[in-house]
Amino acid sequence: MDAPVHFFGPLRCLECGASHPVAEGVADLVVDPAASGPLQRGMEQRWVARSYERYMRPVLQRALTRQPLDGDSEFLLYRSLLGTPAAPVLDVGCGTGLLARRLAREPDMAPVAAMDLSRAMLEEGVAQAREAGVGVDFLRAEAPYLPFQDGTLGAVLMSDALPFVADLSRMLLEVHRVLRPGGRWVASTYAPPKAPRALLHRGVGLHPRGEAELRREAAAAGFVRFERVSLPPLLVVKAEKGSAETPR
Template identity: 35%
Template structure:
């Protein structure tokens, strides 16, 4: 798996400068920002310690900081983290960015009150291991929010060569209930799947998967 992850990391370090320019990534879309502002508002009033997993160029992290939370953004691409830091400085906000891997988070157990993962689930080489890590770093009662879009016909090889994408278990037409089951197996309670509103003219169906780490009895 290390060879797979290093190949993927190298891809984003080389091409991460172009991430914000792709319409599909939605980083410049007012409707996408409003959608995620509404999603993240479900975490309740801040300040909470929130981890943005796969932060990329900081789209979710910036919204969380605007909502008043103490935010840590994690990504494995130095190229994308550099862009995120520029955005934070320009916005006059405070966010901690950390280079690291999603399947082996560099944080102590029970470090965060909540976590978010946008456009991440499909990229995971070891989704069971990653989601178990997400559970580990949440405090009891902490909530996870992640989106998931089943891959549509014609999207093969969109981000990585087919020989890489074929090794990503969730990079296919997987039912969202199957992804939700991974959260349940990791220990999350109250796991829910809901379809998110579609953008006008889009045929893409995206789901929000949420759950929380039970409080200790």
């Protein structure tokens, strides 16, 4: 049996020749980051990353959804909607990788990758994963673009990340592209508030959506079997990438 081959140094794209650094356990695939809102900029602060799971995330969830699920209920909901992925799972907007770590502990779970734009969050995520002794691959990349080949993922999870995405159509097209047939997209958001709060949310870089818009955009991207769990104002959705024969 041949010995495994280990590669060191930066990642290199075989098609374009671009080189991407790997440091502190994080593959950095961001080339030219777009301007971010105040909330996203706050996520780059190291003190925010260190306190994110215990303090900042619960506070943010309560501010946006009023009555957030407890940690175990939240995980069980996402886990049930993800099903049994037959290929790697990508956690988009992973923060410090709280859900990614729990997924990686699941028996017979496919490999788990976690993606975020915040370097501070990812570095904290690497430290937490090492301390927990679980294997999660962390990469820095900017949604809506997903740095994976067509049809390679079994599921894409976007817990709390969807409101940070301005271009929903592009995001869903990318998710559909990287999923295998039968692969699932699971995401959460919250119902758009009424004015003047809506202007405040937009001002800090948040883009909440309702069920009708999500259902319409998911169908336009090619998804089938759209389902939702409504816990107003929290909205959790699931859709699948169908085969060529699957009717929408």
